[in-house]
Ligand SMILES: [Zn+2]
């Protein structure tokens with residue numbers, strides 16, 4: 001994935017901010033750098049933690065104010081697991097058609113892309129007189145550890 005140039009997600013986000021007349025403050029720059037340098041899914045608190053590792057002055061308020069801008073830009077997607085805590089996905093800009101399989105115990109998230117699913121979506125949409133604009137597929141399951149040991153050691157890896 002390109003890390004620079006007009007098509008890189010970070011560049012697009014900076015353009016989005018500029019278009020809204022918003023300034024890129026030093027704190028916000030750190031947050032944006034963190035978001036677009038990871039391919040992991042994260043919670044707001046994790047983003048705060050990662051950002052503070054780079055710059056201790058990053059405030060919780062700035063993180064919480066920047067997240068809605070990131071989702072409004074379409075470059076980061078908010079994922080709904082039906083839990084109280086939101087998880088954010090930074091990979092939508094580069095992989096808009098990926099789906100997720102999630103462990104129901106440790107909440108480990110694995111991404112996958114499937115041509116078959118894409119074909120099926122098109123087929124179903126066509127039959128029903130629609131065209132596909134987007135998709136959100138989440139499979140809940142049991143990871144290796146949960147299957148073997150009945151519990152996951154990594155449980156709680158995501159803050160709730
Ligand atoms: Zn994802």
Ligand SMILES: [Zn+2]
Nearest residue numbers: 103106143152
């Ligand atoms: Zn698990």
